[in-house]
Amino acid sequence: MPLSNQLKNQHLLWRAAFGPMIENVNQLPDVSQKEMYKILLKTSSEKPFALNVAANSYDGLIKGIQDLGRMQKLTQEQKKQLRKQSVDDIKNLNLAWLNEMINSEAQLREKMSLFWHGHFACRVVNIFFQQQLLTVIRENALGNFGDLLRQVSKSPAMLSFLNNQQNRKQHPNENFAREVMELFTMGRGNYTEEDVKEGARSFTGWGFNLKGEFIQRPFQHDNGNKTFLGKTGNFDGDDVIDIILEQKATAKFITQKIYKFFVNDQVDHHKIESLAEGFYQSNYDLQKLMNEIFLSNWFYDEKNIGIRIKSPVELMVGVRRLIPMELERPEAQLLFQRVLGQVLFYPPNVAGWPGGKNWIDSSALMFRMRLPQLLTNSEEFLIAPKDDDDVMMGKEGVDKMVKPNQLNVNVDWASVVNGFNKINRENLQQRMNDIVLQTKNSINPNILKRYLDNTSRESFIKSSVVELMSTPEYQLC
Amino acid sequence: MLFKRKEFLQIGSLASASLMMPKFLKAFEKTTLVPPGNKVMVVLQFSGGNDGLNTVIPIRNDIYYKSRPKLGIKKDQALQITDEAGLNPALTFFKELFDGGSLGIMNNVGYPNPDRSHFRSMDIWQSASDSNEYVTTGWLGRYLDAQCSGCDKPTQALEIDDVLSLALKGENLKGLALRDPKKLYSTSNERYFKEINAAHDHGEAAADYLYKTLSETLSSADYIYEQSKRHPSSQSYPATQLGKNLKTICSLILSDINTKVYYVSLGSFDTHVNQENQQKRLFTELNDAISAFVKDLKSNNRFEDVAIMTFSEFGRRVAQNASGGTDHGTANNMFFIGGGLKQKGLLNPMSDLSDLNEGDLKYTVDFKSVYATLLHNWLGADDEKILGKKQERMNFI
Numbered sequence: 104m105p106l107s108n109q110l111k112n113q114h115l116l117w118r119a120a121f122g123p124m125i126e127n128v129n130q131l132p133d134v135s136q137k138e139m140y141k142i143l144l145k146t147s148s149e150k151p152f153a154l155n156v157a158a159n160s161y162d163g164l165i166k167g168i169q170d171l172g173r174m175q176k177l178t179q180e181q182k183k184q185l186r187k188q189s190v191d192d193i194k195n196l197n198l199a200w201l202n203e204m205i206n207s208e209a210q211l212r213e214k215m216s217l218f219w220h221g222h223f224a225c226r227v228v229n230i231f232f233q234q235q236l237l238t239v240i241r242e243n244a245l246g247n248f249g250d251l252l253r254q255v256s257k258s259p260a261m262l263s264f265l266n267n268q269q270n271r272k273q274h275p276n277e278n279f280a281r282e283v284m285e286l287f288t289m290g291r292g293n294y295t296e297e298d299v300k301e302g303a304r305s306f307t308g309w310g311f312n313l314k315g316e317f318i319q320r321p322f323q324h325d326n327g328n329k330t331f332l333g334k335t336g337n338f339d340g341d342d343v344i345d346i347i348l349e350q351k352a353t354a355k356f357i358t359q360k361i362y363k364f365f366v367n368d369q370v371d372h373h374k375i376e377s378l379a380e381g382f383y384q385s386n387y388d389l390q391k392l393m394n395e396i397f398l399s400n401w402f403y404d405e406k407n408i409g410i411r412i413k414s415p416v417e418l419m420v421g422v423r424r425l426i427p428m429e430l431e432r433p434e435a436q437l438l439f440q441r442v443l444g445q446v447l448f449y450p451p452n453v454a455g456w457p458g459g460k461n462w463i464d465s466s467a468l469m470f471r472m473r474l475p476q477l478l479t480n481s482e483e484f485l486i487a488p489k490d491d492d493d494v495m496m497g498k499e500g501v502d503k504m505v506k507p508n509q510l511n512v513n514v515d516w517a518s519v520v521n522g523f524n525k526i527n528r529e530n531l532q533q534r535m536n537d538i539v540l541q542t543k544n545s546i547n548p549n550i551l552k553r554y555l556d557n558t559s560r561e562s563f564i565k566s567s568v569v570e571l572m573s574t575p576e577y578q579l580c
Numbered sequence: 581m582l583f584k585r586k587e588f589l590q591i592g593s594l595a596s597a598s599l600m601m602p603k604f605l606k607a608f609e610k611t612t613l614v615p616p617g618n619k620v621m622v623v624l625q626f627s628g629g630n631d632g633l634n635t636v637i638p639i640r641n642d643i644y645y646k647s648r649p650k651l652g653i654k655k656d657q658a659l660q661i662t663d664e665a666g667l668n669p670a671l672t673f674f675k676e677l678f679d680g681g682s683l684g685i686m687n688n689v690g691y692p693n694p695d696r697s698h699f700r701s702m703d704i705w706q707s708a709s710d711s712n713e714y715v716t717t718g719w720l721g722r723y724l725d726a727q728c729s730g731c732d733k734p735t736q737a738l739e740i741d742d743v744l745s746l747a748l749k750g751e752n753l754k755g756l757a758l759r760d761p762k763k764l765y766s767t768s769n770e771r772y773f774k775e776i777n778a779a780h781d782h783g784e785a786a787a788d789y790l791y792k793t794l795s796e797t798l799s800s801a802d803y804i805y806e807q808s809k810r811h812p813s814s815q816s817y818p819a820t821q822l823g824k825n826l827k828t829i830c831s832l833i834l835s836d837i838n839t840k841v842y843y844v845s846l847g848s849f850d851t852h853v854n855q856e857n858q859q860k861r862l863f864t865e866l867n868d869a870i871s872a873f874v875k876d877l878k879s880n881n882r883f884e885d886v887a888i889m890t891f892s893e894f895g896r897r898v899a900q901n902a903s904g905g906t907d908h909g910t911a912n913n914m915f916f917i918g919g920g921l922k923q924k925g926l927l928n929p930m931s932d933l934s935d936l937n938e939g940d941l942k943y944t945v946d947f948k949s950v951y952a953t954l955l956h957n958w959l960g961a962d963d964e965k966i967l968g969k970k971q972e973r974m975n976f977i
Contacts, residue, residue: 454714492698575790
């Protein structure tokens with residue numbers, strides 16, 4: 104049976120965006136994928152507003168540091184205060200960005216940004232650094248990979264996370280150079296340990312000042328000749344990035360990672376080769392690469408649809424796009440992120456979230472399947488995520504005993520019901536299944552029927568959406 | 581096909597489990613029984629970086645007292661175990677264990693190029709990786725992969741928590757996290773989940789993986805709950821989280837459940853400020869809970885079959901800081917408790933405080949060696965396969 108136009112559109116919306124909105128329901132059967140993608144491109148073409156959440160009191164403190172001249176002069180108490188403020192502000196940045204993913208029109212850009220957020224994974228508890236890195240990513244998410252790489256490499260967030268501030272002529276620190284090659288560009292097997300050493304020497308002196316601005320410190324830089332990936336010269340960090348971009352391995356590595364994230368975990372080597380070649384020839388034009396993928400026919404092959412395990416963030420955002428709602432305590436979403444294993448701005452390490460089957464274990468799956476119910480019924484629930492000592496900073500756990508969490512959510516059911524108003528009663532159950540789920544196999548309608556509330560059309564729609572989302576199938580897109 | 585047939589040869593010992601198994605799994609059911617005297621390991625994680633030097637105190641070391649004029653624990657306060665070592669005063673039961681020959685202490689355990697971030701260092705300990713590699717599976721998860729290809733339920737490794745740690749995540753198999761058996765039973769006891777699970781027929785690989793996990797969870801929830809009710813512990817435990825968790829673990833050890841590894845955490849030991857009180861509070865919780873646990877095991881003649889291992893992501897710096905605490909350090913000590921230890925007491929020399937690396941201890945035992953020893957000698961597993969390379973094994977167990 105040929106795949107329906109609607110399924111293909113939803114496929115595009117789940118991969119190039121965060122899933123269909125309830126407002127899309129009536130457009131999905133008719134519009135073509137090409138038109139849909141054109142809209143996504145258009146809405147993502149403008150430069151994004153930078154998300155800026157840093158509290159004013161914190162700005163004041165930072166200015167205070169500059170007056171003091173050196174961070175070291177802060178008292179223990181001031182440092183603690185700064186860090187606590189950063190932790191709180193990063194929570195706000197998390198929620199602000201989540202909000203963009205749910206509500207922004209620039210869906211493709213935000214989705215690409217989430218990809219890059221995992222690729223350029225950075226775990227530093229400093230709101231200014233994190234905010235600036237996110238802006239770099241969101242501004243370049245669909246731009247040129249070379250620009251993105253260079254700006255990320257010069258961000259205080261990454262320089263401090265990967266210890267390049269300590270990379271000095273007399274004491275080279277290889278961490279930064281190694282991860283740039285291993286995780287950000289070429290991948291293992293395409294360079295030697297000698298290249299890591301020589302790359303690190305080239306990056307000596309790269310750092311940032313007290314205002315968080317990138318600087319090259321000439322006295323820390325090693326001005327000797329370096330031999331890096333077969334070339335010799337008095338290289339600096341920019342030269343090394345140029346040489347890395349000259350390697351076809353870089354285009355291939357990035358293409359493969361993009362393919363795995365946006366298309367299929369199981370790579371098709373033939374496709375990767377040809378996509379990577381085009382990407383390389385275009386001088387790393389990301390939009391062009393994404394066009395190649397989303398405008399192809401093969402992207403819409405059955406084997407690519409409904410087979411990808413949503414990340415916790417994609418899952419939550421997806422629910423909230425189809426069911427508009429207001430959370431009285433939006434910070435509950437941070438708790439969900441912690442319980443499900445994906446807290447924005449706190450990747451497990453510089454390799455990012457491994458994804459795929461890694462998201463799923465017994466407790467995570469049970470929680471995922473209960474999540475739609477929790478949100479829409481404002482249920483109380485008992486769950487305690489693990490403490491993060493990097494964030495807690497020695498604060499004693501407030502109370503180790505688990506307390507119930509109360510969710511107060513105002514669900515806009517009227518919009519949901521309204522979204523389905525053109526579908527008649529006989530087809531309703533099937534059509535709802537088709538809109539909520541992307542998998543080939545669906546929930547047995549006879550079982551489902553027993554759990555649906557048939558007292559009114561409205562209740563039927565409400566219960567259908569929630570029950571369909573409370574399934575293993577809904578974890579896939 | 582996602583699953584190999586042999587993995588399903590031993591599925592499901594409970595009748596109720598078969599009702600919940602998806603159709604595509606049902607064909608391969610068979611029963612397994614746990615051998616009596618099942619050897620069990622309990623891993624107790626001290627989260628936050630426990631200060632090892634104030635846990636096992638070098639009571640005759642001048643450098644220790646010079647570095648910690650305020651925080652150092654005086655010789656006459658420490659619970660002396662040897663000429664040179666004393667235990668933290670809150671660990672009275674550990675002293676009893678020591679005297680009774682059921683406590684082993686490994687000093688100066690760590691790894692090369694130590695990382696001072698809690699999360700990263702915990703990542704390294706839990707995945708048993710080198711500090712410059714990123715491994716997405718945990719050492720106990722890989723134990724499940726290697727050992728349990730024929731196991732039907734993820735109950736071979738249980739974590740008493742709401743969220744599963746990396747340590748218990750394997751490539752193909754994962755342990756199961758539960759706060760307590762009853763809660764797991766009630767949350768998974770949704771008819772809807774059971775019915776859609778039972779009705780699931782063979783699908784795409786990813787859907788099958790999710791249904792396999794769901795199916796295992798539902799049947800494990802019933803199984804664990806049934807087992808936990810069988811031998812309700814009569815011993816009284818302290819009303820702390822760790823007390824409750826160890827009580828749960830003991831009731832499961834006393835049942836016929838096939839669990840080999842239990843995992844539980846205590847924290848936070850991140851004592852940058854006011855260390856004395858915080859560590860004392862946590863050690864009191866630890867001491868009282870372990871005391872009840874060991875008594876419970878002994879009165880049921882199971883102490884010989886249980887080995888408890890403690891660890892923390894790092895130790896702390898040798899010198900105290902200006903706020904009555906200590907900052908993140910490197911090497912640390914580990915406790916081993918059990919009736920089956922071959923060597924007892926101090927298993928190796930105390931840390932050398934005269935040979936430091938910028939104020940930090942230099943590790944002398946790689947933690948992966950400890951893992952290899954427990955995996956091979958206690959759990960009878962292929963440590964080399966699980967840890968990715970051959971590690972030197974020791975003889976303490």
